[in-house]
Amino acid sequence: MKKKLIVILGGGESGVGAALLAKKNGLKIFLSDSGILLKKYKRILIQNEIPFEEKGHTESIIIQKAIKIIKSPGISSKNSFIKRINFFGIPIQSELEFGKSYLNHSYVISITGSNGKTTTSSIIYQILKREGIDVGIAGNIGRSFSKEIIKKKNVYVLEVSSFQLDDCYSFRSDIAVLLNITKDHLNRYDDIESYMYSKFKIATLQKKEDIFIYNHDDPLIRKGLKKYPIFSNCIPFSIKKELDIGAYIKNNKIFIRNQKNQEICFFNVKDIPLIGDHNLYNIMASLMISEILNIKKESIIPMILKLKPIEHRMEKILKINGVQFINDSKATNVNAVFYALKSINGPVIWIAGGKDKGNDYIELIPLVKEKVKAIICLGMNNEKIINFFKNIIDIILETKSIQKAVYMAYILSFHGDNILLSPACSSFDLFKDYKERGNKFKKEVRKLFSEKI
Structure with a gap:
């Protein structure tokens, strides 16, 4: 039997987005979910004539006919069905990587970390949107990247989780940000090293012309920088020490020192409406991205000083x-x-x-x-x-x-x-x-x- 199906496992935001992109590009697809699909997703699949099943996976269809599996990030690689798929040698791809393969000239900014991903992604998205840039936001923030790609934006800001990075093998960002690494999801990873490996994929998949922004104060990130091969241009930020390049705090003010050794002062830490060191890190990362993209300081400062906490975060x-x-x-x-x-x-x-x-x-x-x-x-x-x-x-x-x-x-x-x-x-x-x-x-x-x- 000739294999010809693209099978999407998981019928949530990520899976349905991948199904829509696949359908738009003329691929033969089948979506399968072990649970019950939400009504809004079922309606989208029916309207777009995308075949699907729920309450279980029909192995005879998936194992025998799939040339590729696009897996929801919520499904663990330890799942027994995933192990069977691996046994039969069917390639598994993340929705993130599948979506990126249909992106031609758009600029991609990816942000990961155990904490602060949503806040940082939201800040940089707001800055770029205010500047009049044709920008989309997607990923772990609750919007499928594949679905957003259909809109063909010039720039994409992606909140990326370790689960999404697990099944990435070529996913590349023009700018990648790693905010922190803490002992998270150790129920899904064998140890902290496995979790670190996933997080560092955001940098290890980059090329030398790309930029990697990282938290210099995080000991696990410093350890990873020594351990993993990274070819991109690495730029740190810190709230603890003044840096030769990157963002830092001096005299209670946030500065960025660029590659020309120019020191740019932004604002006093006390003026920032979001409290806590974690928000300082998020804002510094956002400022560095803005500086790299040549966004005027005058455009950035008013927006940062009017920030409100995102819902469900302090x-x-x-x-x-x-x-x-x-x-x-x-x-x-x-x-x-x-x-x-x-x-x-x-x-x-x-x-x-x-x-x-x-x-x-x-x-x-x-x-x-x-x-x-x-x-x-x-x-x-x-x-x-x-x-x-x-x-x-x-x-x-x-x-x-x-x-x-x-x-x-x-x-x-x-x-x-x-x-x-x-x-x-x-x-x-x-x-x-x-x-x-x-x-x-x-x-x-x-x-x-x-x-x-």
Whole structure:
């Protein structure tokens, strides 16, 4: 039997986008999902006459007829069906790489890191859009790259996850940014080295004419720079030391020193509306991209100084009787929680928990001792968090209800306290995703507010 099908595994945003691009280019395609497709995606597939199946994979079609598999980043390479596909030698490609193969002359800016990807991607997208550049944004931010390619933009800003990079073998960015590497997703990777290898693909797949922007303060990135072959032009940024080239802080101001040894001053750190060191890193990376693309300083500064937190990332919701509620549902790893706690002044009641990703909470101990007065565990299995902090924090409660978590936190609070939802875990035990978790948290806080006024 002659193989002729392109099979797309996974019918979410990424898979449906790949299906639309494949259809537009006259490829014979079949989409298969082990779960139930969302109505909006099913409607798109039917409207575009794209054959699909749900609630399981028909192996006889996929194994016998597929010349290539385009795999959703959410499907692990450890999945038993993926192992069978590998056994039969059918090539697997990421949606990112599939999309890029249909891109001719567009400029690609890719941003990865354990934390800060969405914020940095959003900032640079806004800067370029304001400058009048024909720019699209896609990737892990929730828009399929393949679908955006159909719109034929001049520049693409991509938020790229390690899962997307796993199945990339030639995906190349004109500018690549690596913000940080922390112990994240260790439930999916065998060890930190495997995770580092995935993240560094964003740089190792570049050519000598490309640019790689990286966080000089991150020890794992410095380790990776020595370990992996990188041919692109490497430019660092740091909030800890003045650099010979790149972005740094001096006298409380952000500077960039370019290859001509010119020092450009942007603004005072205190004027930036987004709090925390993590946001300084995100802004510095965005400034460096803007400088490389010759965006005028006068265009960049007003936009940066008007920035607001993205939804679900250190998002201040309401203050009830002097108690500030903060939604940081996007903090799905320990490092994100570290920066959240570090940026808060005053006592914290910390709502944490969810599906653990191999977390090590050691780096949080000093901040938890200093700032946290109580922990409320919100998850199906809270044993790890409870055991880790039980000798540090006197009050640790647990619940499977976000409504109860909000009420418990409020009952424990006093004027001047902060109630912080910053889970350090993924949401998949109780919620569809971090957005649903954050939205339900906000809904319960607003309900509480209406009862208290």
